[in-house]
Amino acid sequence: MTDLAELLDRAAEPAAAHVVPVDSDIARGRAALRRRRAGMAGGVCAAALLVSGAGGFVITRSAATPERVAPAAASHPTTTARSPHPARARTAAPFRGSLGARPFELHYVPPGWKVQGWTPESLVLVHTDGSPHTTVQDFEGKIAIESAAQPLPQTGIVRTLDGKRFRVTTLRSADGSPTPVIGSLTPSYGKGYLVVQGTTGADAAELLKIAAGTVPAGHDGSPALG
Amino acid sequence: MTSERDVGFTEFVTANRGRLERAARLLTYGNEQDAEDLVQQALTKLYVHWPRVARGTGPLTYSYRILTTTFIDESRRAWRRHERTGSLPAETGVPAPDADTRATVLAALAAVPPRQRAVIVLRYLLDQSVEQTATLLHCSEGTVKSQSAKALATLRIRLADVHTDTTHHGGTS
Incomplete structure (x- = not known):
């Protein structure tokens, strides 16, 4: 009988021998460190550097205080997330960010949720109580808003909210459990399509409101951001 | 200029990159490009957090954690087009046994x-x-x-x- 560990050991061998110079790993590390330090410095200028470099979701405010909300433009209407009209519900002030090179604002955060932080590719919401203490790179138990180059698979149903059409479907998470996911049908968000990924048991209707509340700046009466 | 971080990181990568590549190769069931991307992501995060990691759990344990959690996280977003950020390492044409x-x-x-x-x-x-x-x-x-x-x-x-x-x-x- 062949031992599994032995088989795995043999399968782990490279198909072809290769050598990656350590210098390239150091160069990538230094670049990431520079981006991180720029982000820690906070402010519009630092965020703008990240946007141009990563092409992902970057909030235009300090990374040191991700739970705080940037003030909205003075002319922007403000209601709370507990509005009786949840589809139009807004946070006290929207988050402003960029998907790719395109700025937009996040107007809806479900009751009981808050922004944990962001990566160059995604904005992450966590539950205000009982959320796992993991990094923003880990989406387990969280809601992630992302810009994707590809639309969601053509499964599930199409729903319209606030005049915008979204696909509402279910995908499998790492442990195989069903996870609700919302995706825009039109590629108008940064790299292309807006994707809001929930966690197991999340309310798809709430995710839909998040997607509808993620508005390219200049739309829905909000000011365009530079 | 070579920093203390660079020295420690270089020693670690020299000694352990092969081990991480082997693990990544199994995680991605033999997809060399995905495996290399995974290792690059893990090593980049390791470099960024090197001072804290070196004082704490140690770089090998941290690299195992970041390799597997990054892999699981990526697999959760499998529908997304995976962007290639690195170039493939040069192959020498040595057939695998x-x-x-x-x-x-x-x-x-x-x-x-x-x-x-x-x-x-x-x-x-x-x-x-x-x-x-x-x-x-x-x-x-x-x-x-x-x-x-x-x-x-x-x-x-x-x-x-x-x-x-x-x-x-x-x-x-």
Whole structure:
């Protein structure tokens, strides 16, 4: 009988021998460190550097205080997330960010949720109580808003909210459990399509409101951001 | 200018990159490009957090954690087009030994869900105990045992022709 560990050991061998110079790993590390330090410095200028470099979701405010909300433009209407009209519900002030090179604002955060932080590719919401203490790179138990180059698979149903059409479907998470996911049908968000990924048991209707509340700046009466 | 961070990181990468590549190769069931991307992501995060990691759990444990959690996270977003940020390493054209068995094992791993695959790689390739694996994957020891049992059941079926002994417990306990 062949031992599994032995088989795995043999399968782990490279198909072809290769050598990656350590210098390239150091160069990538230094670049990431520079981006991180720029982000820690906070402010519009630092965020703008990240946007141009990563092409992902970057909030235009300090990374040191991700739970705080940037003030909205003075002319922007403000209601709370507990509005009786949840589809139009807004946070006290929207988050402003960029998907790719395109700025937009996040107007809806479900009751009981808050922004944990962001990566160059995604904005992450966590539950205000009982959320796992993991990094923003880990989406387990969280809601992630992302810009994707590809639309969601053509499964599930199409729903319209606030005049915008979204696909509402279910995908499998790492442990195989069903996870609700919302995706825009039109590629108008940064790299292309807006994707809001929930966690197991999340309310798809709430995710839909998040997607509808993620508005390219200049739309829905909000000011365009530079 | 070479910093203390660079010196320590260089020593670690020189000694352990191959080990990480092997793990990544099994996690991605033989996809060399995905495996290289995974290793690059893990090493980049390791470099960024080097001072804290070097003082804390140690770079090898951290690299195992970041490799597996990054892999699981990426697998959750499988519908997304994976952007290539690095160039493929130059190949020397050296054929791999025992190619048929290797292909069979990798195909069997492909049939195992990502989180179970991570458990198998940590337990049986990287020789991590149940407790260590649970810590690395932020889950309970019971979950590790359950995930491991399910993965072994799948592998037992897929590798029947290779006469694999999947009854042992591998790793340290």
